[in-house]
Amino acid sequence: MIKDLNNQDFPPTQNRMAEKLDREEKLKEAEDKRQSANVHCIAWKNKACIFQRVEGDTKTLHDNIKKYDWVKCADCLCWGHFECFGVQRELESMRMRASKLFSCGCTKASDPSLAQHISGDPVDSILTDDQIRTLDYGLKAGRIMSNRLFLQQHPGYDPSLQSLYLTHLSIFKDQKTDDLSNRLLTVLSVNPTDVKEVRYTLEVLLPEVISQWLRVQFGMNRYEAECVLLKKTVIPLPPEKKDSVKTNTDSSSKPQDKAMLE
Ligand SMILES: [Zn+2]
Numbered sequence: 719m720i721k722d723l724n725n726q727d728f729p730p731t732q733n734r735m736a737e738k739l740d741r742e743e744k745l746k747e748a749e750d751k752r753q754s755a756n757v758h759c760i761a762w763k764n765k766a767c768i769f770q771r772v773e774g775d776t777k778t779l780h781d782n783i784k785k786y787d788w789v790k791c792a793d794c795l796c797w798g799h800f801e802c803f804g805v806q807r808e809l810e811s812m813r814m815r816a817s818k819l820f821s822c823g824c825t826k827a828s829d830p831s832l833a834q835h836i837s838g839d840p841v842d843s844i845l846t847d848d849q850i851r852t853l854d855y856g857l858k859a860g861r862i863m864s865n866r867l868f869l870q871q872h873p874g875y876d877p878s879l880q881s882l883y884l885t886h887l888s889i890f891k892d893q894k895t896d897d898l899s900n901r902l903l904t905v906l907s908v909n910p911t912d913v914k915e916v917r918y919t920l921e922v923l924l925p926e927v928i929s930q931w932l933r934v935q936f937g938m939n940r941y942e943a944e945c946v947l948l949k950k951t952v953i954p955l956p957p958e959k960k961d962s963v964k965t966n967t968d969s970s971s972k973p974q975d976k977a978m979l980e
């Protein structure tokens with residue numbers, strides 16, 4: 719009997735792997751040279767960019783979005799997408815254009831009580847039930863963009879990125895992670911036999927709840943929270959000579975302000 723098997727169910731041969739690595743190298747080089755490329759987003763290197771390019775391919779995540787808003791940190795002069803910093807469009811864009819005061823959080827001292835909160839805070843204090851429901855609704859309605867949800871909805875899109883996310887679902891110890899997972903399943907009244915919904919709750923909602931908690935509790939932006947979750951350090955790009963705070967809304971044309979990235 720012939721079953722539906724995906725490409726990724728077969729381990730790639732050595733030749734195929736070498737070809738893929740070669741292609742990835744070339745794509746990286748080409749990407750680096752393009753001034754409008756997403757590779758210039760600060761979240762990119764930590765694999766936390768919403769528009770992360772798919773490994774070995776030219777596709778990006780959330781490929782339905784064709785326009786990107788960029789913002790530059792006034793302190794470290796790094797660039798990032800609005801979505802990667804978790805900046806809300808329109809209003810924030812106007813405010814930042816006017817004030818030129820956007821900071822990515824690089825100058826903020828890290829909260830020394832973070833580790834204490836991670837181990838000590840009870841599971842019930844990690845967002846309110848309403849905040850969890852709102853987050854769940856936002857994710858399902860597409861109002862909140864999540865790479866984890868996108869990859870779950872597009873199986874085989876970027877297996878290596880997906881496995882990275884799957885190995886960083888929680889910042890809590892196992893027992894606390896289990897307790898939080900159970901709380902989420904209860905709050906959302908998930909039917910335990912609904913495999914799809916259970917998987918969504920444990921692999922998408924759980925890390926998004928933790929990320930949101932870090933943002934609410936410690937004033938982090940999305941990118942900083944993702945770095946904590948992915949256990950990466952928040953390293954700003956080296957400062958540039960000129961300074962400017964502008965946004966660019968079109969990725970297809972060459973943004974003038976991005977020219978300074980060279
Ligand atoms: Zn980005």
Ligand SMILES: [Zn+2]
Nearest residue numbers: 791794822824
């Ligand atoms: Zn900065």
